Amino acid sequence: xxxxxxxxxxxxxxxxxxxxxxxxxxxxxxxxxxxxxxxxxxxxxxxxxxxxxxxxxxxxxxxxxxxxxxxxxxxxxxxxxxxxxxxxxxxxxxxxxxxxxxxxxxxxxxxxxxxxxxxxxxxxxxxxxxxxxxxxxxxxxxxxxxxxxxxxxxxxxxxxxxxxxxxxxxxxxxxxxxxxxxx
Numbered sequence: 001x002x003x004x005x006x007x008x009x010x011x012x013x014x015x016x017x018x019x020x021x022x023x024x025x026x027x028x029x030x031x032x033x034x035x036x037x038x039x040x041x042x043x044x045x046x047x048x049x050x051x052x053x054x055x056x057x058x059x060x061x062x063x064x065x066x067x068x069x070x071x072x073x074x075x076x077x078x079x080x081x082x083x084x085x086x087x088x089x090x091x092x093x094x095x096x097x098x099x100x101x102x103x104x105x106x107x108x109x110x111x112x113x114x115x116x117x118x119x120x121x122x123x124x125x126x127x128x129x130x131x132x133x134x135x136x137x138x139x140x141x142x143x144x145x146x147x148x149x150x151x152x153x154x155x156x157x158x159x160x161x162x163x164x165x166x167x168x169x170x171x172x173x174x175x176x177x178x179x180x181x182x183x
Contacts, residue, residue, distance in 0.1 A: 002178050002179065003167075004164060004167075004168075004178040005178060007160065007163070007164065008160075011156060011157065011160045014156060015153055015156055015157070018149065018152050018153060018156065019149060019153065022145055022146075022148065022149035022152070023149075025145065026141070026142050026145040026146075029141070029145075030069075030070060030138075031070070031134065031137040031138050031140075031141045032070040032071065032072050033069055033070065033071045033072070033130045033133060033134060033137060034071070034072050034073075034074075035047060035071055035072075035073050035074070035122075035126065035130060036048050036049075036050070036051065036052065036073070036074040036075075036076060037073065037074070037075050037076065037120075038052075038056075038076050038078055039075055039076060039077050039078065039116065040078045040080070041077075041078075041080065041089075041090035041091070041099060042090075042093075042099075044123075045075070045120075045123070047123070047126050047129070048076075051074075051076075052074060052076035053076065053078065053079070055079040055087045055104070056076045056077055056078050056079055056089070056104070057076075057077045057079075057089050057104035057105060057109060057113055058074050058075060058076050058077070059074075059075045059077070059113050059114070059116075059117040060072065060073070060074055060075075061073050061075065061117050061120060063120070063121075063122055065122060065127040065130055065131055066127060067127075067131045067134075069127075069130055069131050069134050071122060071130055073120070073122070075113070075116065075117055075120060077089050077104075077109070077112075077113050077116070079101075079104070080099070080101065082099075082101050086101075088101030088102055088103060089101055089102060089103070089104050089106075089109045089112075089113075091108050091109050091111070091112035092108075092112065
């Protein structure tokens with residue numbers, strides 16, 4: 001066996017390990033669904049396709065649906081207009097019927113958002129929607145995984161070819177041969 005044959009064997013073993021790793025990861029990795037809820041004080045949470053407004057406070061939590069789908073949730077606690085042209089996050093009702101509000105990340109607001117986040121449950125209709133989207137996300141993730149695997153294999157084979165080309169050039173061996181032809 002010569003050095004070129006040994007290098008081809010190492011490349012084949014490395015390619016098999018890369019393929020096995022990507023296939024294993026694709027098989028065991030369950031996709032995580034992402035959802036955003038807008039939470040207006042005193043109202044039911046509403047699933048949205050948009051991100052959180054800049055004046056809202058957000059909390060990030062993880063839940064599972066009843067079908068065991070992993071869901072990463074962003075809860076957007078929406079700011080409301082208060083006297084004095086201020087946009088504040090409401091956190092409790094006042095005795096006289098008004099609301100108390102504060103700037104985002106204030107202690108009172110943090111306590112309110114944390115209490116809602118800790119007890120948050122995905123609404124049943126939204127669970128069904130997320131569970132239905134799971135398969136399309138799964139196939140999308142598998143496609144991306146396949147793309148990365150092919151990219152890494154192409155990179156490996158390109159690197160191996162380049163090293164072989166350089167080594168053959170320095171050793172005076174023609175392309176496609178492992179040794180100099182007999183004279």
